[in-house]
Structures are given as C-alpha cells and as structure tokens.
Amino acid sequence: MNGRDDAPAWVRYLFLLTAMAFVVVLLLLPALNVLVQAFAKGLGGYVSAATDKDTLHAVFLTTAVALIAIAINTVFGVAASWAITKYEFWGKTLLVSLIDLPFSVSPVVSGLIYVLTFGVDTALGSWLDTHNIQILYAAPGIILATTFVTFPFVAREVMPVMEAVGSDQEEAALTLGASGWQTFWQITLPDIKWGVLYGVILCGSRAMGEYGAVSVVSGRITGKTDTMSLRVEKLYQEYQTQAAFTVASLLLFLAFVTLAVKAAVEWRLRRALAEAARRPEAR
C-alpha cells in the first residue's frame, strides 16, 4: 500500500478496509450467495434444476429473444448512426434525444405501452385477434418490449465511433467507383466494428436480464412465455428456492462473461478511437 496519499498509515488502512468491506458486503456476498444457494442440494440438485424442462425452455426463449432484439437494434443502430453522422439536417439533436427516449421510460411503462397498443380493446388488437395473430402474452410481445428497452444501446455506441472516424475514406472509395454497399462493408464496417460489438454486448446483456417490461407483456405462461428472469421469480414464489437460485446462477455467469468480454472490447474500442484521432485525414 504505497499509494499517493500521505495520510497516517492508520487512516489509510481504515479507508482501505472500509472500502473493501462495502465491496464485500454489497457486491461479493450477493454473488456468492447465489452460488451457495444454487448448490444447496449438491451438484445433482443443481443439474436437475438446471435441466428442468420449463427452465430449459426459459433459457431458450431468453436467448432467442435477445438474439432477435440484438439483430433488430444493430441494423437500426448502424442505420441511425449513418443517417445522423454522415449528413447535416434540421432537427438532428431532436432525433438523437428521441432515440435515447427509451432510457428514461420505467420498465413497467415500457411493457404497458405495448399492452395499450395491442390489447384486445384497441382497434388494432381486435383486428389481430380476429385474424388469430397473437402479439401480447406470446413471443412477439416479449420481443417488442425487449427491443424497446434496448433500443438506444447500439446507436449510442456506434455514433461516436462513426463521427470520430470521419467520412474521407468512404468518399475516396466512392470516387474510385465503389458502390454504396461495397463502401459500407469494406470501409465503414471494419472501422466501426468494435463500437458495434460494444453496443451489441450492452444490448444483449440488458435484453437477457430484462424483467419489468417483459413481465407486463409475457402473461407468464410456464413453459411458454417465461423468460429466465420471470422463471426465477416464479420458482421463488413457489418456494422452490434452490431451483430459483439455479436459474439465477445461470444469469450470474452470463453477467460475469458479459463483464469480461466488455472489458476486452472496451480496450480495443479505445484503441480504435485513438487510432481514428491520429489519422491525419480524419478531420
């Protein structure tokens, strides 16, 4: 402990110990508790809870919903970044803040707005109902709500990178006769890929962990519309504590993987941004 603080040693140790106590109590114990409770009935209990049919379906649904939300928001995020950073137009600031809008909407409200849009008492809802198309209390509703809460992530990460890289290389490629798509795939995408990936990680992590918005639109049908977070809650309410913690532990692993991958990508992203700043033709 030879840091840049010349306070008396006992003060420094007091600070360090208090800070570590908070880290242990607030962050480490909750994570450890998940693992201990998940393995409360040994490895056998863990495996049988993790391979329960309805739990496996929840894992499948959560993964599928997250992948679709990522796909939608990546296409949207890159398109929006292209439109916003490559051109000047009136109302740009407004557009950017509209894209950020879902961040300030409470999770329950994020689900509620789709219930209001597709509920059977609306014109759209009754039309869908007579044509046997189910949005609410089915996978499409869960996908919509999840896409809404993760809407800004990719756009927000890609925009600053695209802005920093600039458009000179694209213009050069276009002048040399490349098509728009060729330019995008071969010039733009390699430049922005770390930004895209970073946004995808944030989007995926939030999508797989979303609870409030999904709980409103899912209808919580066991084995059908339960995502992992909803499954955790249901098992907990059914007093199947160990099984609830088993599903929670899967989400905890996911969180750790997310943190590790995020750190790696963050490092590459920062390097890519620094490189873009050094490029003489960028500005």
Next chain:
Amino acid sequence: MTRRNIPGFKTTMGATLAWLALLVLIPLSRLVTTSSGLSGSDFWKTVWSPQAVAAYELTFGAAFVAALANGAIGLLIAWVLVRYSFPGKNLVNSLIDIPFALPTAVAGLTYGSLYAPHGWIGRFLSPLGIEAVHSRLAVCIVLTFVSLPFVVRTLQPVLEDLGTESEEAAQSLGASRWQTFRHVLFPSILPALLTGIALAFARAVGEYGSVVFVSGNIPMKTQIAPVVIMGHLEAFEFDRASAVALVLLVASFAMNGGINVLARWSRRHER
C-alpha cells in the same frame, strides 16, 4: 441537404424514422390517448390518490437515500482505487461493474435472501430489531446496490487527472489535511460527485425488478410507483395505469433534463 455526396441518406433516415415511430413513438403516444379517456377529476384522483402519493414518495425518497449513500461509499471506493495500490486492486475494480451486468431479478432474489431474518446478513440485523426485508430500508439497500457503479465511475477519471500537486502545494503552505480536503480537493471533485449522485438517483428511480423482490409491496408502506401501475393493469384499469405512467414519464424527463444540465456544468468546471 446532404453535406457530402455519400449515398444512403434516404434509406437510413427512412429506416430510422420508421423504426422510431413504430417501436417507440406510436406505442408511447398510447399513454396519452388512453389516459385521456379519464375525466380531469378522475385523472387527478388517480395520479394523486393517497396510495399513489405514498408510492411516489417511496420511489423518490428511497432513490435519494440510495444516491446519497452512494455519494459517500462511491467517493471512498473511488479514492481507494485511485490513490492506493494493494493486491487484487484490478479485480476489485472490475467487480464494481457487477450491478451494471447483473439482471435485476437476480439482485432482488439474492438481496432478499441475504437480508431475510435467517440470511447471512439478516441474522445479525434481526436481533437488533432491524427489518431489512419487506421494509423501506430493504428498498434503500437494494437501490444502493443497483446504482453503486455510477459515483465510482464518474469520480475515478477526475481523481486520476487531479494529481497530487495542488494538495502538496496546500500542505506545504501549512494547510491541515482537513483544510486541504475541504478547500482544495473537494471543490474540484464536487461537480463529478454531484453528477455521479444524480446518475445514481435516476437509475434508482427507474429500478423495478429488484425492488419488488425485497419490498413486500405493501400499499402505503413499501409500494413503489410502478407497482401502482401494475395494480391498475391487473384490474384492467388501463386508463388509470396510463395516467400514473404518464406522471412517471414526465418526472423522468424532468430529471434527465436536470442531469444533462448538471453534467454540462460539471464538464465545463473540469476544463
């Protein structure tokens, strides 16, 4: 209108606007059209019922307590992470982000079990008569967890940049350690600290999943505002649910506006 001759403006702008309208703006506008089904007095009675007011108070009050707690805890952790070197520092630094990555239902589940009367922490609190689940305290504790990284992460870069020169200068001029902290260090980190606290507050106000696990959702006592919306929704009172949702939405817009102003002030202050 294009600045350069890069193709794709119509396609990308068209897609962006279509997506935005279909996924965000039209569904959000349903809050206004649905709640307008209520008469003015019904609207008022719904959004300002004693139960709703108690829920707003808890939502904002507990978030405020959690944000302030994070102001102190986050300052301490950031200080230790920047100024001290100790074994395992990198690991601790990466642990700080756990609340960002951990799904909210997992946070609620594990906090509920830790602070329950027989849990690892609850067993020490319960003999003292401290109820740390199904109480307002429980809401404050779990909100402190979900918003923990904000203060640490906004303070860290500022503390790194600050260096120790001005402190050393102050001390060589005879200032005591406390005077140095109050008059030299604190004023330079205050903007970042306030921004961190505000971000933590906003995050805590918006939190739902973890709170419903630990709060017990007792009306007038431990119910947060989104639970009031859920109550209306489960009773099929869509208009009332939208009315309360609209109030929350306006409140969070106002809050985000305030935070933006604060963040801009803080950035200006740094330069």
